[in-house]
Amino acid sequence: MILTVTLNTAVDLTYAVPALVPHSSHRVTEVTERPGGKGVNVARVLSALGHDTVVTGFAGGATGAQLRRLLGTLPHGPADALVPVAGNTRRTLAVVDRSTGDTTQLNEPGPHIGADEWAAFLRTYGDLLPGAEAVALCGSLPPGIHVGAYAELIRLARSAGVPVLLDTGGEPLRRGIAARPDLVKPNADELAKLTGAREPLRATRDARRRGAHSVVASLGADGLLAVTPDGIWRAAPPSAVRGNPTGAGDSAVAGLLSALAEGLGWHDRLTRAVALSTATVLAPAAGEFDRPAYEDLLTRVSVEQHAPAA
Amino acid sequence: MILTVTLNTAVDLTYAVPALVPHSSHRVTEVTERPGGKGVNVARVLSALGHDTVVTGFAGGATGAQLRRLLGTLPHGPADALVPVAGNTRRTLAVVDRSTGDTTQLNEPGPHIGADEWAAFLRTYGDLLPGAEAVALCGSLPPGIHVGAYAELIRLARSAGVPVLLDTGGEPLRRGIAARPDLVKPNADELAKLTGAREPLRATRDARRRGAHSVVASLGADGLLAVTPDGIWRAAPPSAVRGNPTGAGDSAVAGLLSALAEGLGWHDRLTRAVALSTATVLAPAAGEFDRPAYEDLLTRVSVEQHAPAA
Numbered sequence: 300m301i302l303t304v305t306l307n308t309a310v311d312l313t314y315a316v317p318a319l320v321p322h323s324s325h326r327v328t329e330v331t332e333r334p335g336g337k338g339v340n341v342a343r344v345l346s347a348l349g350h351d352t353v354v355t356g357f358a359g360g361a362t363g364a365q366l367r368r369l370l371g372t373l374p375h376g377p378a379d380a381l382v383p384v385a386g387n388t389r390r391t392l393a394v395v396d397r398s399t400g401d402t403t404q405l406n407e408p409g410p411h412i413g414a415d416e417w418a419a420f421l422r423t424y425g426d427l428l429p430g431a432e433a434v435a436l437c438g439s440l441p442p443g444i445h446v447g448a449y450a451e452l453i454r455l456a457r458s459a460g461v462p463v464l465l466d467t468g469g470e471p472l473r474r475g476i477a478a479r480p481d482l483v484k485p486n487a488d489e490l491a492k493l494t495g496a497r498e499p500l501r502a503t504r505d506a507r508r509r510g511a512h513s514v515v516a517s518l519g520a521d522g523l524l525a526v527t528p529d530g531i532w533r534a535a536p537p538s539a540v541r542g543n544p545t546g547a548g549d550s551a552v553a554g555l556l557s558a559l560a561e562g563l564g565w566h567d568r569l570t571r572a573v574a575l576s577t578a579t580v581l582a583p584a585a586g587e588f589d590r591p592a593y594e595d596l597l598t599r600v601s602v603e604q605h606a607p608a609a
Numbered sequence: 610m611i612l613t614v615t616l617n618t619a620v621d622l623t624y625a626v627p628a629l630v631p632h633s634s635h636r637v638t639e640v641t642e643r644p645g646g647k648g649v650n651v652a653r654v655l656s657a658l659g660h661d662t663v664v665t666g667f668a669g670g671a672t673g674a675q676l677r678r679l680l681g682t683l684p685h686g687p688a689d690a691l692v693p694v695a696g697n698t699r700r701t702l703a704v705v706d707r708s709t710g711d712t713t714q715l716n717e718p719g720p721h722i723g724a725d726e727w728a729a730f731l732r733t734y735g736d737l738l739p740g741a742e743a744v745a746l747c748g749s750l751p752p753g754i755h756v757g758a759y760a761e762l763i764r765l766a767r768s769a770g771v772p773v774l775l776d777t778g779g780e781p782l783r784r785g786i787a788a789r790p791d792l793v794k795p796n797a798d799e800l801a802k803l804t805g806a807r808e809p810l811r812a813t814r815d816a817r818r819r820g821a822h823s824v825v826a827s828l829g830a831d832g833l834l835a836v837t838p839d840g841i842w843r844a845a846p847p848s849a850v851r852g853n854p855t856g857a858g859d860s861a862v863a864g865l866l867s868a869l870a871e872g873l874g875w876h877d878r879l880t881r882a883v884a885l886s887t888a889t890v891l892a893p894a895a896g897e898f899d900r901p902a903y904e905d906l907l908t909r910v911s912v913e914q915h916a917p918a919a
Contacts (some may be wrong), residue, residue: 314702314715314717316715319631319713320713321629321631321706321711321713322706322709322712323713323714324711324713324714324716325713325714325720326713326716326718327715327716327717328718330717361671361674361675361678364671365671368671392624392702394715396631396632401631401632402632403630403631403632403633403634403635404633404634404635405624405631405635405637406634406635406636406637407624407637407640408636408637408638408640438889473805475683512856537780598881
């Protein structure tokens with residue numbers, strides 16, 4: 300079983316409008332509603348790949364109930380081990396302007412998590428860890444959770460002998476790296492904020508020196524850069540693609556975890572991550588991946604090793 | 610009991626953001642959620658005035674369940690006689706830009722109503738009519754409901770001897786007026802669309818000639834213009850007020866119905882309608898009214914009769 304943790308789960312709403320004009324009234328022409336939060340997205344992709352997957356984190360209020368209903372309707376969906384909270388699970392809203400294709404994002408802050416709710420989560424996490432082949436800790440922290448929360452969860456995973464991946468930003472990333480996770484997957488912005496360095500290789504190496512065993516930086520259309528104990532690798536799609544990049548980073552995390560759980564090495568992990576994230580950009584619906592494109596890309600992603608050891 | 614009908618109920622969401630910038634990402638700093646749709650707003654105000662009030666219309670899906678929960682938490686709230694439907698009740702979203710105070714509105718279309726659902730509504734409406742002192746038919750029609758729906762509901766109310774008020778626009782207003790409602794309350798835009806006339810008195814008289822017994826036109830800051838069998842009246846607040854006009858029209862409807870149900874004449878109906886709508890503009894929360902301001906305004910609204918009979 301692969302476990303994904305989403306402390307700030309969401310119901311992801313998408314509104315299509317003919318054109319977004321501030322300070323006017325709009326008729327929404329299309330409404331879609333999906334279970335969301337980065338770890339939930341990762342779990343959806345892992346389930347679609349055939350992995351036994353469990354999601355944990357928090358769900359509360361009417362939006363939390365809706366999140367659980369939506370999770371329950373996914374075919375071969377991940378198992379729901381979300382912990383109830385008193386507050387309301389947040390919504391995120393993407394307003395898609397059909398005239399330009401651009402998206403305007405509005406994210407609710409999420410519920411305040413109390414000390415007893417965090418304690419209940421730690422019990423659930425502790426119960427799930429022994430059965431996990433790998434665990435992914437994903438996304439922002441909701442209000443009320445201490446900034447060292449991911450560091451705490453990483454130490455628990457390491458004590459249980461479970462490989463742990465961290466995908467977050469800001470201070471939770473800085474604290475988390477210091478707890479020595481097996482893998483972190485920052486994007487270029489998160490890396491620059493963490494290290495102060497803009498040059499990807501320098502920033503990725505710097506991030507690794509802060510405590511992560513391996514760092515896989517996602518560089519948008521340029522693919523992935525991995526600095527690992529086994530070497531430095533670059534992986535990229537055969538050509539640039541156009542589409543909706545929403546969820547591409549989460550699909551990369553799913554690719555890395557999927558190959559890790561199957562005992563595959565870096566070449567295969569990076570191939571799978573790039574193929575999945577590229578196939579996600581190509582899918583018309585945000586956060587879905589185009590399966591035929593994924594299977595085709597598996598044979599065409601380029602992976603180059605740049606140095607035998609980091 | 611006063612009955613209000615809201616065929617396109619809603620959950621009204623309000624998001625505050627520091628500044629709305631299209632094609633960027635926003636952290637929402639404040640989220641409020643209220644039961645909505647014009648007839649629901651009217652019923653909230655009637656209940657707050659102490660009237661026994663019942664809301665009917667449709668509610669479905671997760672948003673419908675949330676609407677009913679929100680209705681149930683109102684103190685002295687209206688009774689819930691909403692009819693279940695398979696589709697999802699719509700949300701409306703008002704995004705308030707804190708830097709300018711301006712609002713951007715995004716309205717979901719609402720669920721498709723099937724023929725059997727419309728038939729179930731007609732049974733509920735028929736059961737409620739005999740106990741009603743007055744009925745208000747408010748707002749837009751959801752997809753699937755025939756454009757003559759309000760005309761049908763007006764004929765049923767008239768057969769039952771219940772005074773009926775219509776507050777809608779476009780073709781449903783045009784068809785509804787022809788069914789001879791006791792009162793319609795269009796705003797200046799709806800009047801102009803209906804009659805082609807921009808001059809308020811001419812347009813209001815024209816609207817009345819189309820079949821309504823009385824027409825009360827809401828003219829924004831200029832107050833109300835009533836063309837009735839008993840004469841023509843103008844009613845206005847003592848001075849222009851600044852604030853949030855959301856719900857002011859619904860409060861005017863509540864004022865008219867409240868005084869009608871108490872057997873009061875046009876002077877009192879219009880006084881109450883202008884005092885309530887002005888006190889709604891003055892309240893900080895959208896759709897609420899400022900009670901001390903309302904009570905003060907009751908003594909200060911000006912009502913002038915312009916002609917003894919229309």
